[in-house]
Amino acid sequence: MVVTHKARFLTLALGLIALGACAKSSSTVSSAPTPNRDPRVGLRGGQDNAGEATWNLKVMSKTSPPQRFVGATNSDITFTGNYAIQGNYNGPVIWDISNPAQPKLKASYYCPASQNDVSVFKNLMFVSAEAYNSRLDCADGGVPDSVSRDRMRGIRVFDISDITSPKYIASVQTCRGSHTHTVVEDPKDKENVYIYVSGSAPVRSPNELAGCLNAGQEENSSLFRIEVIKVPLANPTAAAIVSRPRIFQNLTAPTSHGLAPDDIAAVQAAKARGEFVVRIGNSEQVVGGNFTRQLLDSIVKARGGAGAAAATAADTATLRSGIQAYVDRMVGAQNSSGPRPGPSQCHDITVYPSLGLAGGACGGYGLLLDISDVANPVRIDQVADSNFAYWHSATFNNDGTAILFSDEWGGGGAPKCRASDPKEWGADAIFTIENRKMKFKSYYKLPAPQTAVENCVAHNGSLIPIPGRDVMVQGWYQGGISIFDWTDPANPKEIAFHDRGPVDSTRFTMGGSWSVYWYNGAMFSSEIARGFDAFELTPSEFISQNEIDAAKTVHFDYFNAQGQPKLVWPPSFALARSYVDQLERNKCLSSARISAVRQGLDNAEKASGSARSTALNQMTTQLESDARGSCDGARVQKLAAAVKDLANVLP
Amino acid sequence: MIRTHNRSRAAALLATVALVACSSATVGSRQASMSPAEKARADSTKWPYTKADIDFMSGMIHHHAQAIEMAKLAPTNGAGSSVSILTGRVINAQTDEIHVMQQWLGERNQPVPEPNPKGMKMVMDGVEHVMPMPGMLTDAQMDTLKAARGKDFDQYFLRYMIQHHQGAVTMVKTLISSRGAALDETVFKVASDINVDQETEIARMQKMLFNMLTDKP
Numbered sequence: 001m002v003v004t005h006k007a008r009f010l011t012l013a014l015g016l017i018a019l020g021a022c023a024k025s026s027s028t029v030s031s032a033p034t035p036n037r038d039p040r041v042g043l044r045g046g047q048d049n050a051g052e053a054t055w056n057l058k059v060m061s062k063t064s065p066p067q068r069f070v071g072a073t074n075s076d077i078t079f080t081g082n083y084a085i086q087g088n089y090n091g092p093v094i095w096d097i098s099n100p101a102q103p104k105l106k107a108s109y110y111c112p113a114s115q116n117d118v119s120v121f122k123n124l125m126f127v128s129a130e131a132y133n134s135r136l137d138c139a140d141g142g143v144p145d146s147v148s149r150d151r152m153r154g155i156r157v158f159d160i161s162d163i164t165s166p167k168y169i170a171s172v173q174t175c176r177g178s179h180t181h182t183v184v185e186d187p188k189d190k191e192n193v194y195i196y197v198s199g200s201a202p203v204r205s206p207n208e209l210a211g212c213l214n215a216g217q218e219e220n221s222s223l224f225r226i227e228v229i230k231v232p233l234a235n236p237t238a239a240a241i242v243s244r245p246r247i248f249q250n251l252t253a254p255t256s257h258g259l260a261p262d263d264i265a266a267v268q269a270a271k272a273r274g275e276f277v278v279r280i281g282n283s284e285q286v287v288g289g290n291f292t293r294q295l296l297d298s299i300v301k302a303r304g305g306a307g308a309a310a311a312t313a314a315d316t317a318t319l320r321s322g323i324q325a326y327v328d329r330m331v332g333a334q335n336s337s338g339p340r341p342g343p344s345q346c347h348d349i350t351v352y353p354s355l356g357l358a359g360g361a362c363g364g365y366g367l368l369l370d371i372s373d374v375a376n377p378v379r380i381d382q383v384a385d386s387n388f389a390y391w392h393s394a395t396f397n398n399d400g401t402a403i404l405f406s407d408e409w410g411g412g413g414a415p416k417c418r419a420s421d422p423k424e425w426g427a428d429a430i431f432t433i434e435n436r437k438m439k440f441k442s443y444y445k446l447p448a449p450q451t452a453v454e455n456c457v458a459h460n461g462s463l464i465p466i467p468g469r470d471v472m473v474q475g476w477y478q479g480g481i482s483i484f485d486w487t488d489p490a491n492p493k494e495i496a497f498h499d500r501g502p503v504d505s506t507r508f509t510m511g512g513s514w515s516v517y518w519y520n521g522a523m524f525s526s527e528i529a530r531g532f533d534a535f536e537l538t539p540s541e542f543i544s545q546n547e548i549d550a551a552k553t554v555h556f557d558y559f560n561a562q563g564q565p566k567l568v569w570p571p572s573f574a575l576a577r578s579y580v581d582q583l584e585r586n587k588c589l590s591s592a593r594i595s596a597v598r599q600g601l602d603n604a605e606k607a608s609g610s611a612r613s614t615a616l617n618q619m620t621t622q623l624e625s626d627a628r629g630s631c632d633g634a635r636v637q638k639l640a641a642a643v644k645d646l647a648n649v650l651p
Numbered sequence: 652m653i654r655t656h657n658r659s660r661a662a663a664l665l666a667t668v669a670l671v672a673c674s675s676a677t678v679g680s681r682q683a684s685m686s687p688a689e690k691a692r693a694d695s696t697k698w699p700y701t702k703a704d705i706d707f708m709s710g711m712i713h714h715h716a717q718a719i720e721m722a723k724l725a726p727t728n729g730a731g732s733s734v735s736i737l738t739g740r741v742i743n744a745q746t747d748e749i750h751v752m753q754q755w756l757g758e759r760n761q762p763v764p765e766p767n768p769k770g771m772k773m774v775m776d777g778v779e780h781v782m783p784m785p786g787m788l789t790d791a792q793m794d795t796l797k798a799a800r801g802k803d804f805d806q807y808f809l810r811y812m813i814q815h816h817q818g819a820v821t822m823v824k825t826l827i828s829s830r831g832a833a834l835d836e837t838v839f840k841v842a843s844d845i846n847v848d849q850e851t852e853i854a855r856m857q858k859m860l861f862n863m864l865t866d867k868p
Binding site for chain 1: 846
């Protein structure tokens with residue numbers, strides 16, 4: 001009997017142990033973060049079997065790169081039709097994403113270079129190259145000579161009319177290569193497409209590419225500009241640089257988040273008044289009165305005079321001719337054998353053609369550009385960060401009333417999400433745009449601390465088309481992906497995430513999400529070390545099923561993240577119901593009215609013809625009246641308009 | 652007997668079911684590609700590198716070490732708030748960069764130097780010297796900085812760090828004009844990032860210094 005009990009106990013115990021062991025090796029934890037514990041902390045590391053944590057989203061698939069591209073960094077993504085084109089340091093990889101749960105490899109093009117940032121326009125694909133090892137012929141082996149005809153640094157143009165077989169048709173070389181690029185459509189020019197090239201790498205020798213000049217004077221320097229490439233759609237092999245707009249001239253001192261105190265006009269006005277103006281870095285600054293008086297005083301005393309009060313016209317002339325050199329010595333500029341420093345490049349430029357605006361993340365500055373003349377963008381405002389952010393990329397909200405800059409401190413190659421790293425560093429900075437001026441509101445940073453062996457900082461992402469809200473999904477390298485709501489620009493909040501443990505928990509290794517973007521119903525992430533991930537949103541207290549359904553009604557034919565499309569929601573019941581859900585959430589419509597509207601929509605949906613339209617029109621009238629007394633009248637108006645649109649849509 | 656047998660079989664079945672349930676509980680099953688990926692990771696040292704790459708990565712370790720030493724003076728020497736934020740960033744960023752450079756050298760079985768704020772140890776004519784990298788402060792400059800307080804510290808710090816950063820930019824130039832250098836992705840990235848970040852900081856520091864010296868807010 002004892003033996004029997006023991007045997008039974010042992011086998012039961014074995015079962016329990018098996019279950020216990022199973023729980024430990026189960027790789028995904030799905031739970032909400034709490035103030036005391038975030039499930040992203042303490043995840044087991046590993047290349048392919050790392051622990052994972054998810055919240056309010058579902059992993060649809062995780063796919064390894066094709067053999068020849070394994071071990072090379074996966075970079076940015078672009079989308080066209082049913083395809084995602086994933087950049088990789090060995091060349092672009094094309095996935096068929098008709099079924100995001102099972103991406104299928106469609107094609108790839110072997111062409112080693114970094115960063116192989118990709119974008120598309122109609123039947124064309126553009127790929128960025130900046131590194132010294134990048135070859136014109138896409139062969140292995142790099143380019144050993146410091147000056148060489150074999151080197152390609154710039155934009156490659158491919159014809160993808162047959163997406164199974166991309167054809168490399170043109171190369172446009174640039175002085176600093178292309179770290180990233182932005183495709184810009186000019187609504188007034190259907191025959192061409194434009195590319196803003198952001199080059200941040202060192203300038204190449206003029207012996208390698210004529211005209212490249214790594215010099216101080218702004219007029220001829222390759223440093224202080226972006227390049228604009230014009231691509232004739234009928235003849236893309238003729239793609240060429242068409243302008244080099246100087247958008248960095250006269251940027252003033254970055255002392256705070258807000259408006260820089262002087263703009264070009266103020267400097268000009270000071271000059272006109274005869275005030276002293278000097279160049280610091282690549283900008284002009286007015287010299288203060290006290291300081292000039294001190295200098296004048298010294299000049300007068302040096303010739304034996306009494307002081308500044310006794311200054312003659314000759315003294316003033318002496319000051320005027322010598323003040324620049326004096327200031328140069330003062331700030332150490334005379335020691336520099338190189339260029340005048342300053343934001344001499346943009347890391348990334350996001351254009352929003354519908355609004356005629358672009359956001360440039362440029363060195364120490366976030367720039368707001370007017371791109372109504374696409375070939376000649378003009379700077380209209382700039383902000384700098386008192387936390388010394390290095391701006392990387394920009395995203396507008398859909399209305400164009402806010403802009404988010406991300407600070408890619410550490411270049412993406414460093415662990416900047418440790419508990420000891422300040423929350424303002426390596427984060428997103430959110431600004432409102434009012435009268436074409438930017439005003440700082442808040443920072444957003446990935447809330448969960450990451451380990452010292454995981455590179456982590458704000459990186460690429462895009463808006464999720466939730467109507468009436470500003471929600472973004474963003475890659476944070478090995479911080480994983482984070483979805484946050486920034487509808488209130490002063491109070492961004494995380495509402496979903498996915499994270500893995502480190503690629504290697506024993507040593508620092510690069511990995512994580514380079515970019516994650518929403519495209520036609522799912523979110524796709526380029527995982528640097530692991531491949532291609534797909535996710536979908538799941539309903540939660542923060543996002544309802546209706547809102548998810550409404551998001552899925554927004555369809556793109558193609559998508560380049562740096563060319564923001566205006567999000568437009570076609571009429572749908574999901575759209576109307578989304579607004580109802582939001583008004584329930586923010587309590588700006590009474591629960592009685594919420595129920596009534598829901599019932600009304602359900603009834604209308606079941607009805608058809610004039611019965612439906614009558615019911616909907618009645619609802620519209622009632623809602624317009626509700627709007628007047630609501631704490632969120634604007635949203636009720638949106639609901640009313642959505643209901644009205646439904647009445648006009650044939651069932 | 653039969654009863655016992657059934658129970659133990661049931662328990663065994665339970666264990667089996669648990670294990671089977673276990674394997675399908677992992678999300679997103681795909682073929683584990685550890686072998687090729689790990690092999691490829693080893694191949695990440697596939698890009699050739701030259702003495703210029705090694706000198707750059709080694710020298711920059713010492714260059715960064717001095718920047719960190721300078722920046723660490725801020726709290727004790729009464730730095731103002733802007734300089735304090737700047738020094739915080741410098742310490743954080745350059746400490747991490749030192750680790751990256753040390754790891755790169757170690758992976759290639761090169762000597763991994765201990766960071767030396769005075770410069771790189773070199774043996775010339777059988778005698779060991781410590782050679783400062785471009786832009787590094789002389790002993791006299793470092794002494795001046797260590798003795799300065801408050802606004803004086805801020806101004807010396809900015810002036811010397813501008814000089815220091817200009818030296819880093821020079822080291823990048825030396826690297827990329829060497830044959831075969833900066834083909835390695837990590838070296839290229841480190842050099843390119845240092846070039847860009849430090850040029851940006853130089854501009855900011857020049858403006859800060861100008862504002863300080865001319866009593867602007």
